[in-house]
Amino acid sequence: MIDSQALKQRTKLYGLRIINLVESLPRKRSADVIGRQLLRCGTSVGANYRSACRGQSHPDFISKLSIAIEEADESLYWMEMLVESELVPEIRLADLMKEGDEITAILTASVKTARGRQNKSQEKG
Numbered sequence: 001m002i003d004s005q006a007l008k009q010r011t012k013l014y015g016l017r018i019i020n021l022v023e024s025l026p027r028k029r030s031a032d033v034i035g036r037q038l039l040r041c042g043t044s045v046g047a048n049y050r051s052a053c054r055g056q057s058h059p060d061f062i063s064k065l066s067i068a069i070e071e072a073d074e075s076l077y078w079m080e081m082l083v084e085s086e087l088v089p090e091i092r093l094a095d096l097m098k099e100g101d102e103i104t105a106i107l108t109a110s111v112k113t114a115r116g117r118q119n120k121s122q123e124k125g
Contacts, residue, residue: 002106004053011046011068014103017096018042018075021088031087038078041071045103062114065107072104 002010022039025031048068055061079097082088 007103007106008046008050008053011049011103014096014099015043015046017099021093021096025082026087028087030085031082034078034081034085034087038075038082041078042075042100044068044071045075049107058114058117062111065111065114069104069107069111072100072107076100076104 018038019042022035022042025035045068048064048071052061052064052068055064076097079088079093079100083090083093
């Protein structure tokens with residue numbers, strides 16, 4: 001199990017890797033449009049995770065974590081678009097996409113756990 005500090009660092013590094021990728025994209029209109037979308041969602045994963053960790057309530061935590069999951073999944077979509085449009089070779093993105101998949105899986109598991117805890121506390125209340 002990964003702790004919140006380690007996941008904060010991991011999601012920040014993911015965002016930094018996204019920045020480096022976008023900066024290295026070919027200078028084409030399509031790469032620019034996809035790159036802007038990827039930059040926005042890829043860097044927001046860590047920001048939304050940090051926000052979730054500061055959540056005011058259990059439902060707030062779940063809501064903000066769900067946004068982080070959506071952003072992580074969207075970043076995977078834009079990386080798939082870069083590969084499938086042949087703007088970037090798949091081998092170049094394989095490791096970053098694997099990291100995005102792993103972060104998405106970790107965040108999804110966290111939401112499931114949090115929802116389970118929320119349901120148990122509601123049953124007791």
